[in-house]
Amino acid sequence: MNAFRLKNQINEFLQEAKQRIQTFIEFVEDENEELWLMFETLNEKAMLHMAVECKKEMSPEKFEQFISDLEQQYRIYISQARKLDKYSKFNLIVEVKQAWKRYKEIHRTFDYLQRLLKNSLTKMKVIVTKIDNLDNNTIIKYYSYLKDSLDEIDKVYDRIMKLLTYRLFEIDFVPYIDLMFAGNTTITKNEMLSIITPDHCFESKQEYIRSLPDEIDRDTFHCAIFVEKIEDIDNDVFAEMMFDSIMQKRERDEEVRKQMDEMIDEIFGDKLPTYQVTYDEYLQPIEIKRNPPKLKVIEGGIQ
Known part of the structure; x- marks a missing residue:
C-alpha cells in the first residue's frame, strides 16, 4: 500500500x-x-x-x-x-x-x-x-x-x-421496592395493580392475577412480578429492576455466581450449551470452543 x-x-x-x-x-x-x-x-x-x-x-x-x-x-x-x-x-x-x-x-x-x-x-x-x-x-x-x-x-x-475497564455507578432498585413491605406490612391487590402495568394479552396471566389474595406481601409480589411475569411485556418495569438487581449480585459476588451457574446446570443440563471464547489483543474473537458436558455421578456410575 x-x-x-x-x-x-x-x-x-x-x-x-x-x-x-x-x-x-x-x-x-x-x-x-x-x-x-x-x-x-x-x-x-x-x-x-x-x-x-x-x-x-x-x-x-x-x-x-x-x-x-x-x-x-x-x-x-x-x-x-x-x-x-x-x-x-x-x-x-x-x-x-x-x-x-x-x-x-x-x-x-x-x-x-x-x-x-x-x-x-x-x-x-x-x-x-x-x-x-x-x-x-x-x-x-x-x-x-x-x-x-x-x-x-x-x-x-x-x-x-x-x-473499557470503567464502570458506571450502579443502583440496586429492589430495596426501595421492598420498603412497601417494611415491617412485614402488605399492600392490597388493587394497590399493586395501580403501580404496575398488568398484561392484558395472555389469559393465563389474567387468571393468575385474579387468583391473587386481596393482601399482597413481599414474597407474593416478587413471585407475581418475576416468576409469573404479570406485567405487560413492553412495560415490565419492576421485573427489569429485579433482574438488574440479580445481575449486579452475580457480578459482585462469586458465591452468588456459583449458585446461579449450578441452578442453570440443574435446570437445563446439556440442553443449554456453553462456550469458551478466546480473544486477541484487539478484543476480537479468534477461537470459540464448546465446553464439554459436565459429568454427574449417579447410582450405578457416571452419566
Whole structure:
C-alpha cells in the first residue's frame, strides 16, 4: 500500500478514535455524577418515608433526636419529616419508576459508547495488519514519516483498553421496592395493580392475577412480578429492576455466581450449551470452543 495513503488512513482513524475517547470520558464523568445524585435522592425519599412512619411511634423529643442523628450520620436531610404526619409509600415508588427510566437510558448510552470504543479497536487491527504487511524496504524508507502516527496508535490503544475497564455507578432498585413491605406490612391487590402495568394479552396471566389474595406481601409480589411475569411485556418495569438487581449480585459476588451457574446446570443440563471464547489483543474473537458436558455421578456410575 502507498505509505502516504496509509498515513492518511491512520490520521483519519486517530481523529475519530480520539473523539470517541473524549466523548466517552465526558459522558462517564457527567453521568456518574447524575447517578450519584439520583441515588442520594432515592435515599432521601426512602428515609423520609421511614421517618414519618417512625414519628407515629415516638415522642416529639425522641423523634427530633432521631432526625438529627440521621442527618449527622448519613448526611441525609429530611426536614420535611418534621412537618408531615403522613407520607405514602407509593410516593417513593413513583420516584423509583421515574429514576429507573433515566437510569436505563444512561446505561444504554454507556453500552453504546463502549461499543464504539471496541469498534475503534477493530479498525485499529485492520490498520496494524496493513502496516505489518508492508515490505521491509517500504518500512525502512518511510519509518520516520510514519513513526509519530504509529506512536499515537499505541497511545490510543492503551487509552481505550483502560477506558473499557470503567464502570458506571450502579443502583440496586429492589430495596426501595421492598420498603412497601417494611415491617412485614402488605399492600392490597388493587394497590399493586395501580403501580404496575398488568398484561392484558395472555389469559393465563389474567387468571393468575385474579387468583391473587386481596393482601399482597413481599414474597407474593416478587413471585407475581418475576416468576409469573404479570406485567405487560413492553412495560415490565419492576421485573427489569429485579433482574438488574440479580445481575449486579452475580457480578459482585462469586458465591452468588456459583449458585446461579449450578441452578442453570440443574435446570437445563446439556440442553443449554456453553462456550469458551478466546480473544486477541484487539478484543476480537479468534477461537470459540464448546465446553464439554459436565459429568454427574449417579447410582450405578457416571452419566
